[in-house]
Amino acid sequence: MTAELGADSEVGTLRTVMLHRPGDELRRLTPRNSDQLLFDGIPWVDRAQEEHDAFAELLRGRDVEVLLLATLLTEAMTVSGAARMQGISAAVNERRLGRALAHDLSVHLREVPAAELAQILMAGMTFDELLEAESGNPELSGSSLVRRMHHGADFIIDPLPNLLFTRDSSFWIGNRVAITSLALPARLRETTLTDLIYAFHPRFLGIRRAYESRTAPVEGGDVLLLAPGVVAVGVGERTTPAGAEALSRSLIEDDLAHTVLVVPIAQERASMHLDTVCTMVDVDAVVMYPAIQDTLSAYTIRREDTGVSIRGADPFLEAAADAMGIGKLRVIDTGLDHVTAEREQWDDGNNTLALAPGVVVAYERNVETNARLEASGIEVLRISGSELGSGRGGPRCMSCPVARDSLEHPA
Template identity: 60%
Template sequence: MLGADTEVGRLRTVMLHRPGDELARLTPRNNDSLLFDGIPWVGRAQDEHDAFAQVLRDHDVEVLYLRELLTETLADETARTDVLDTTLADRRLGDTLRRHLRAHLAEEHPDDLAQVLVAGLRNDEVKHRSIVTGLLRTDDFLVDPLPNLLFTRDSSLWLRDRVVVTSLAMPARVRETQLTRLVYAHHPRFAGTPVQHGPDAERLEGGDVLELAAGVLAVGVGERTTPAGFERFATDVLAADLARTVLAVPIAQDRATMHLDTIVTMVDRDTVVIYPTMADSLQAYAVTHDGDELVVAPARPFFVAAADAMGIERLHHIDTGLDPVTAEREQWDDGNNTLAIAPRVAIAYERNEQTNARLAEHGVEVVAISGSELGSGRGGPRCMSCPVARDPLD
């Protein structure tokens, strides 16, 4: 059974992407444009990710790998044609080079084609010579690598029994949702799954969407999810009865708070961990619908609006860190980007010692993992996971 309607129901199946050669494509010249704050040690990042996946398996969670699903999907000729159409639409290529790449890639084994789609293709890796290849630098990419594919939460999320394929805002990440959509459209595991939104819709990223309770969503609106993206998403999910209330939560357009889940995540059905600097200032607009019209309530404090929408007396919160400096450090290190695998059981980066201690003090079992290299792309356990199936809460 596929689907999820909360952040904390017992996790059954999750989609991850094990980092690979795409991380080795990062250099001091391109890491900023590819949205990484440093150059990760690839082998160590893979070890850390393998340990993360093993923790999930140890808790009886089925782990699906996006790269493996993509390779299996590319055995389908329709899927291959689809992905070549989208990948080779890049205007940097020109008609001559585009024709050559299409002919070459169409003949590749599915695993080799998946490698190009994820790790990219450099000019000096192509034998064909044309005016375009001659004028580009030898180490310019003809197909860009996707190091942020690691963060599978952003490109899709599940609402009940259907999947939302998102629309990523940053140019370096646009192709991620093209690949994710391809998998959901053509892989037998997801046959018949209804799809919402999509890469061509207004900007919406999965890291901005929190499933606070069955029928209640909170969506951060800031650097990555636009107001228009929120409106489109809210309109669609309310009309489809996937939610009864969607909270619009304005957040600062900063690197440190790029998504709502860099500020707040859920660790129990009525408890979140949050960056304390934001706890008092975070606001929310409750959006419902009346027929075809959205009804937008006035802004209220986030915790008040969320509790009211969830039908609970209070939404409790645990702060990251014990003082302002520690809170800022641990928020930057994804201290509040936790992945709940069951109510009051959460995976978190081990380096955020004070935040993890506060979680434990409040009765949350913390499953600590290493993330010194994984975190260089600014993402924690929640960012690195797309829950595909969760048990409903009682």
């Protein structure tokens, strides 16, 4: 039975999730380009795939339907020519390639089968690979200065290694999906692929969109559904104040939220998203990096009869509990001492994926954090992440919940 699409919390029983199995886009990472492509290390791809397969199997073993982004992308472009054109148009950058080469590349891609095209859009393409593909087609032999001046190993289409983190390019709220606006150049094209999946795949036909403005950066890792009608949005390295305000007003105007907490976080790599320092693990509990517990604040945006009001900043934990209508938000911190807490925060100890209230998936290496979660009554399902973590993301980052049971109307 297909689950009803949508979510109103972080912890309602997870029914369907979108993942991306790491592939050849990770094999494109080198010491020369890894910083630009936002990876802190060069992953062993075969092991990363094994770890991701185990993650997916754990979810399936808990009766979660797993949708794979690459499969959805291929299927969407198989059934829709418009989907193919949207993917090609986003990948072919005439400003960088020039008109002649952009034309040749577009002509070639339009003839490529859907599965191969999906692979190119995700893993990228080098000038040498285009030359090899063109060898069987004499019509693609136009003269291009750009082609002559690039090295063969240079990318004519950049790879998207951060597709692994499906949380960032879209999120569901209520029965709608929001396509986000990613902040950094290495990730801009990810939303195009997510967008065409939701627009053209038969599974998602007829769904409505939330927040369609792309004027300022908002990333899904900064968006936490604290409770039905209550959303927290982090503002830091990726999501901007303008993006948070546009999202907040949109969600309130569409009656998808009555309260949005805008939460400033440090603008640094270690805390790139709100979910790197704080995630929900139960209906009334969060796991949180202790270094920010007493200093994290929030601006409260609420729906009023005359529009919206903005208050604060106030202590985050108090503002969250008030908005959620509970006396106190339980906090489970990630270490007894500063060094352990800092190490496990860096290793995504705070980045858990809830499968149900009080049941979370976490990286096994965060021993102290997992022990503290279990001591607080949370069931922890451990996965290996020695290679998956090289891009700075944990189980929550790697998953986009597509369907959760509602906390307001339990199944």
